[in-house]
Amino acid sequence: MMDSRETTGITGTAITGDILLNVRHLSVDYQADAGDVHAVTDVSFALRRGEILGLAGESGSGKSTLAYALARLLRPPAVVTAGQVLYSPGVERQAARTSVHGGRRGRADGLDNAPLDILRLTPAQLRAFRWNDLAIVFQSAMNALNPVMTIGAQIVDVLAAHRPELSRGQRYDRAAELVRLVGIAPDRLISYPHELSGGMRQRATIAIALALSPDIIIMDEPTTALDVVVQHEILTEILRLRAELRFAVIFITHDLSLLLELADTIAIMYAGRIVEYGARRELAGQPRHPYSYGLLHSFPNLRGPRRTVLGIPGAPPDLRDVPPGCSFHPRCPFAFAPCSTTLPLLRPATTQTSAEEHQQVACHLYDPAFAPAPPAEELLAAGYAALVRE
Amino acid sequence: MRRLIRRLGLYLLAVWAAITVNFFLPRLAPGDPVAALQQRLQQRGSFNPASLDALRAEFGLNTNDPLWLQYLKYLNNLIHGNLGVSITRFPASVGDVIGQDIKWTLVLLSVSVLLSFSLGTLVGIFMAWNRGTAFDTALSSLMMFFYSILYPWLAIVAVYFLGFNLGWFPFAFGYDTSLTPGWSAEFIASAAYHAILPALTLIVSTIAGWMLTMRNSMVTTLSEDYVLLARAKGLSSRRVMFAYAARNAILPSVTGFAIALGTVVGGQLLVEIVFSYPGIGFDLFQAIQGQDYALADGILLLVIVATVFMNLIVDLLYTILDPRVREGRSVSA
Known part of the structure; x- marks a missing residue:
């Protein structure tokens, strides 16, 4: 198994499954004449079996680009400029795969348990990897479904491509089983996408994602276009299915409040970098990065104590020309000298290294080399409150 | 219904x-x-x-x-199906004139339109799939050039160089007039040989439109999420290209195709005039010159009925091709 600690610095997670996906120093650029857009810069994290990782950030923070890079779906001018995405299928999965696919992903080096670098798969390996191991649920279910094919046909064509050994009848049986699993009546298989409601369409795309029982499902804003009631239904459905099928989820959203209901771990992205990473409880309880703090207080909390709703002034930086040092410093109420010169890297947020503590933050306020002591939450609150008054 | x-x-x-x-x-x-x-x-x-x-x-x-x-x-x-008597071809009835000449027009034009549409659309699909490559860029510019050529000019150039100068193809009439029309192999070969040049010029002048329409339409569908999803599903490129991208992109082209098929019946005035082809378009030209009301009326009527009929066909085709225009369809519980 990879030594993930050394590469990601993670010292333990609430989820204790094996590491499925280990993203290391991934960078993605959009190449343009006016200068390359650094959409994702030096992102590292690990995803464990059965974990729901929430990826939050405002529009243009690079979260969708990151997801597409993991799925090998980037199209020019987007280019992965650095990094690895190491995927370690479980032992049973590995065994099942070699028996079913007859060495389709046979390995020259004979190391059966060594992780695969998704970014370096051969075309044949990539075709087998897609949907078998990693599936995607897209933002807008209306556009994610082919308008001229029935729901059933769109499930069946995955099965036809990846399970040629199944008969036609078996494929349709499996399709019926899948839609039932996500709460759609099987007679809907002959419906076209426009004949379904938004929530049903989203359920259908989830059914398509589940077709081959993948290890990982990337969900790119799957509930954004839905009303809150349906949104809640879908989230509940995802949690139930996760418990039943044990897949891991990378859940991308700009709505941090959703992640507080759903995710096991949360990563906050800003200007292409992860600026804070931690278990949901830690992040919800005490956001460390000034940006996370602002983001978390930018919507009213229904259950917690009353608090002032804050906004973060300014706009995200132009990703062609990211400010030196910490890219958030021009908007940060707490910026001090090193912020504009030195790039902060993810580091443990606190000095105590208890087993549960693994919140990490990329901010000089938490670096003993620059700040004598990490700031108290009241200080963050006061800093933002001062902005509101201005 | x-x-x-x-x-x-x-x-x-x-x-x-x-x-x-x-x-x-x-x-x-x-x-x-x-x-x-x-x-x-x-x-x-x-x-x-x-x-x-x-x-x-x-x-x-x-x-x-x-x-x-x-x-x-x-x-x-x-x-009562009586279209009257032709003035210019007196004493033949309009029905007879049309019945005799329409075969020429129908064969020549339907073959050209079908070839042009299917070839152009297919190449357009590949251009869109490989958009931005040298293949796409070169072909796009070439097609823009073809697209802007005026048909009569192209036809005259073809007649002059390929027909008159080089003598590769006959450039007038539908068949060798020394032969008697009939189902003999010789006659059919002669008719086909005579059709090559008009068909070629027709295809060259119309194929660019099909190609560019399909290319542009498919470039749009290629950026749709369902195409990305199809790719993510690990489907073969061919399936993504045809069943997902092209299948949705072809809808606008179908309308154009129907209109083109509608004109098949009416003949292409310019083609038939330049090549002195014995078809309906040439008849119409002569009818207008000779103030042959009955024949002109008959041909125009045919054009109208054909166009309307093709529109009806497209309507029906659309309900097959695009489930979104189907009405009152309910799922049986």
Whole structure:
């Protein structure tokens, strides 16, 4: 198994499954004449079996680009400029795969348990990897479904491509089983996408994602276009299915409040970098990065104590020309000298290294080399409150 | 079904309106066709002034009747399938003239239109799939060039160089006139040989439109999420290209295709004039020159009916191709 600690610095997670996906120093650029857009810069994290990782950030923070890079779906001018995405299928999965696919992903080096670098798969390996191991649920279910094919046909064509050994009848049986699993009546298989409601369409795309029982499902804003009631239904459905099928989820959203209901771990992205990473409880309880703090207080909390709703002034930086040092410093109420010169890297947020503590933050306020002591939450609150008054 | 009936009613209305315009328009134009015929008959020396009135009646040009009565008689004749007698090809009836010449037009044009559409659309699909590559860029510019060529110029250049100068192809008539028309292998080969040049010029001048339409339409569908999802599903490139991207991109082209098929029946005036092809378009040209109301009316009527009919076909085709336009479809519980 990879030594993930050394590469990601993670010292333990609430989820204790094996590491499925280990993203290391991934960078993605959009190449343009006016200068390359650094959409994702030096992102590292690990995803464990059965974990729901929430990826939050405002529009243009690079979260969708990151997801597409993991799925090998980037199209020019987007280019992965650095990094690895190491995927370690479980032992049973590995065994099942070699028996079913007859060495389709046979390995020259004979190391059966060594992780695969998704970014370096051969075309044949990539075709087998897609949907078998990693599936995607897209933002807008209306556009994610082919308008001229029935729901059933769109499930069946995955099965036809990846399970040629199944008969036609078996494929349709499996399709019926899948839609039932996500709460759609099987007679809907002959419906076209426009004949379904938004929530049903989203359920259908989830059914398509589940077709081959993948290890990982990337969900790119799957509930954004839905009303809150349906949104809640879908989230509940995802949690139930996760418990039943044990897949891991990378859940991308700009709505941090959703992640507080759903995710096991949360990563906050800003200007292409992860600026804070931690278990949901830690992040919800005490956001460390000034940006996370602002983001978390930018919507009213229904259950917690009353608090002032804050906004973060300014706009995200132009990703062609990211400010030196910490890219958030021009908007940060707490910026001090090193912020504009030195790039902060993810580091443990606190000095105590208890087993549960693994919140990490990329901010000089938490670096003993620059700040004598990490700031108290009241200080963050006061800093933002001062902005509101201005 | 109710939708279909409503549609049919609408189309009948369109046909009637077109027939009416068709009837009145030439009769409002200056010139007297019978006088023209009289001249022609006099030249042949077989003219009997007493028969003039009979001729007028025969041609439905009895100007003693008020216009509305002529119109009603015309409608009545139409309903009985009587299109009248051709003035320029007297004494052949319009029905016979059309029946004889339409074969030429139909074969030449349907083959050209079909080839042009299918080839252009297919190449357009590959251009969109490989958009931005040298293949796409070079072909796009070349097609823009073809697209802007004026057809008569292209046809004349082809006739002059390939036909007249090099002598590779015959450049006039539908077949070798020394042969007797029939189903003999020799005649069919001759007809096919004569059709090459007009067909080629037609394809060259129209293929660019199909290609660019399909390319642009498919570039749009390629950026749709369902295509990305199809790719993420690990489907083969061919399936993503055809079942997802092209299948959705072809819808706008289908309308254009139907319109093109509608013109097949009416003939291509310019093609048939340049190549002196014995088709309907050439007849129409002659009918207009000879003030042959009956023949012109008959051909225009045919064009109208064909266009309307093709529209109806497209309507039906659309309901097959695009489930979103199907109405009142419910899922059986």
